Amino acid sequence: MASSDRLLQVHNLSVSFDTPRGEVNAVRGISFDLGREKLGIVGESGSGKSQTGRAILGLTGPGSRVTADRLEFDGINLLNADQATLRRVRGARISMIMQDPKFSLNPVMSVGRQIEEAYLVHTRANRREARERTLSMLASVQIRNPERVYDAYPHEVSGGMGQRVMIAMMMIPEPDIIIADEPTSALDVTVQLQVLAILDDMVSRRGMGLMFISHDLNLVASFCDRVLVMYAGRVVEVCEASQLHHAQHPYTRGLIGCLPSVSHPHEVLAVLDRDPEWATAPSAADP
Amino acid sequence: MTDHNGQTAGTGRAPSPPNRLRALVGVFFTIVLTFVGLTAVTFVISRVMPVDPVLAIVGDRASQEVYDQVYLRLGLDQPIWVQYLRYINSLLHGDLGTSIMTGQTVMSDIARFFPATLELATVATLLGVFVGIPMGVVAAVNQGRWPDHVVRVVGLIGYSVPVFWLGLVALLVFYAKLGWTGGPGRVEVYFDGIVEPYTGVLLLDAALAGEWEVFRNAVSHLILPATLLGTFSLAYVARMTRSFMLDQLGQEYILTARVKGVSEFRVIWGHAFRNVLVQLITIIGLTYASLLEGSVLTETVFAWPGIGSYITRGLFNNDMNAVLGGTIVVGACFVGINMLSDVLYRLVDPRAR
Ligand SMILES: Nc1ncnc2c1ncn2[C@@H]1O[C@H](COP(=O)(O)OP(=O)(O)OP(=O)(O)O)[C@@H](O)[C@H]1O
Ligand SMILES: [Mg+2]
Numbered sequence: 001m002a003s004s005d006r007l008l009q010v011h012n013l014s015v016s017f018d019t020p021r022g023e024v025n026a027v028r029g030i031s032f033d034l035g036r037e038k039l040g041i042v043g044e045s046g047s048g049k050s051q052t053g054r055a056i057l058g059l060t061g062p063g064s065r066v067t068a069d070r071l072e073f074d075g076i077n078l079l080n081a082d083q084a085t086l087r088r089v090r091g092a093r094i095s096m097i098m099q100d101p102k103f104s105l106n107p108v109m110s111v112g113r114q115i116e117e118a119y120l121v122h123t124r125a126n127r128r129e130a131r132e133r134t135l136s137m138l139a140s141v142q143i144r145n146p147e148r149v150y151d152a153y154p155h156e157v158s159g160g161m162g163q164r165v166m167i168a169m170m171m172i173p174e175p176d177i178i179i180a181d182e183p184t185s186a187l188d189v190t191v192q193l194q195v196l197a198i199l200d201d202m203v204s205r206r207g208m209g210l211m212f213i214s215h216d217l218n219l220v221a222s223f224c225d226r227v228l229v230m231y232a233g234r235v236v237e238v239c240e241a242s243q244l245h246h247a248q249h250p251y252t253r254g255l256i257g258c259l260p261s262v263s264h265p266h267e268v269l270a271v272l273d274r275d276p277e278w279a280t281a282p283s284a285a286d287p
Numbered sequence: 288m289t290d291h292n293g294q295t296a297g298t299g300r301a302p303s304p305p306n307r308l309r310a311l312v313g314v315f316f317t318i319v320l321t322f323v324g325l326t327a328v329t330f331v332i333s334r335v336m337p338v339d340p341v342l343a344i345v346g347d348r349a350s351q352e353v354y355d356q357v358y359l360r361l362g363l364d365q366p367i368w369v370q371y372l373r374y375i376n377s378l379l380h381g382d383l384g385t386s387i388m389t390g391q392t393v394m395s396d397i398a399r400f401f402p403a404t405l406e407l408a409t410v411a412t413l414l415g416v417f418v419g420i421p422m423g424v425v426a427a428v429n430q431g432r433w434p435d436h437v438v439r440v441v442g443l444i445g446y447s448v449p450v451f452w453l454g455l456v457a458l459l460v461f462y463a464k465l466g467w468t469g470g471p472g473r474v475e476v477y478f479d480g481i482v483e484p485y486t487g488v489l490l491l492d493a494a495l496a497g498e499w500e501v502f503r504n505a506v507s508h509l510i511l512p513a514t515l516l517g518t519f520s521l522a523y524v525a526r527m528t529r530s531f532m533l534d535q536l537g538q539e540y541i542l543t544a545r546v547k548g549v550s551e552f553r554v555i556w557g558h559a560f561r562n563v564l565v566q567l568i569t570i571i572g573l574t575y576a577s578l579l580e581g582s583v584l585t586e587t588v589f590a591w592p593g594i595g596s597y598i599t600r601g602l603f604n605n606d607m608n609a610v611l612g613g614t615i616v617v618g619a620c621f622v623g624i625n626m627l628s629d630v631l632y633r634l635v636d637p638r639a640r
Contacts, residue, residue: 098543100539104542107562107636108562108638109558117544121548121549169547
């Protein structure tokens, strides 16, 4: 990867939380680069995938502490950036799609206004221009009736439609990087594929970098270019998506072993064995 | 609405005409039922009270003849439901009977006393809303830091300090010692009766008549009781706002707004607060309605001629027409405000439309 293609550089990133029960280390010194590619992040629940994404946007929330040797985007040091700089990056340059549109859309604001806002925050456009862009954005996420959806409220749209709205909202300022945190986990299977196709199409057409967080190993293997496997706040393996099924690390092999297979059905699915060593071994380096 | 692409489009959820009509009929029945229930309960209570309404009118020196005459005139020989229907009938004709204490019709008494309560309750509620809400928001946004603690202490004071004590101390300090405010009553005696009581709300009447001297004096009298009552609604409103706001700030759509790069001010007031407002409407309606009942303690301490002390005095004087009339007006207010907050709620929350 040429260094000019490295949109985002993450070096030794850690995220921890002060809780009444002591310090929780959500992310423990991970490193990776992101170019104009589709990078999958997989790992079990609680392995720190979401917090990695949020740390990039400076949105890990109250009580959190983020440290890194380097957290750099397009020459901007995200770690020490002030709020104003961060706000200019958020949405406009790096954006994030969340899991469930039922919760991630504001229930008392019309869908159109919410998409529009993402655009208006970063431009000097007036309301009419913003509305036009919103409508064309809705059309480009294959919503057939943009005018109608524009005026709808979140409770009036289905999950698949809500997630398209979310994609439209996060794409409208044309960011360089999209973090998609399990964007299809809340949808049923047929709709999942539609939404993925839309996301894929927009990311490739605009040449963005995509960080695709998921539980679904097969999905990530087929959808992404490269995969990062996380365990207990660390990256235990990095590989080309096509090579995922030949992965070396016992944790990754374990995850693959847990998948049901149609061609080789097992009587009993394997249960993941965990080696305490994985949690303490140094993070896998970016190749 | 599902088209072949599996899309559900948000379409107008406006109720179709028959639906809307049904909703309207429903509301109408609710009003009628509430009204019947309210009047029936208060009426029965007032009649089963161990009070002789005839004696209260004629006094204990009257002859048996006079007594019987009044007894018949009041219709007390009839069964209670006939008496109730008669009462409702005259109520619907705007007649609530005559008050024994004042010798006036209860209607004209209420027209005199209720606006005083309305004035006090409205100013107190406005105070609660315009000070309590920002306080609650600031506390939530700074959870665990000093602004939060300040709000918590104010809330605690608003809850635990007795009104009459605080009222007397306030009068002593600000009226008697410092002379900054007016004393008890709505206005100084020499201003009494200067302005025509069009609305009965003295501030409005004075402003309408252009009597700014009276207006200023009325304000100086209103400040203490309104602040006192306002502190209580403020404490409640601030506490509820704080907890609603904390709840909303933890929701995921807030993270979405921040991801978009929206400023923190807009995140709080443009996104979270709109959702808080939905919940607050009911709270504010309840506080306002409870203040409109008239707060007997405050009205007593400040010699405020409001509906609360009117009803209480009626009770002590066996003046059942006054009690019944006052209670019905207060109850009607309660129902009215509840319906109003219901309408507002529907306006603010698209899910309720
Ligand atoms: N606000 C917080 N306070 C304390 N601990 C937290 C907080 N947020 C996250 N954590 C902890 O950090 C760890 C990583 O959380 P994270 O949400 O990144 O996991 P994840 O990999 O996204 O899991 P999932 O697949 O369930 O979404 C978890 O153990 C979680 O309990
Ligand atoms: Mg997560």
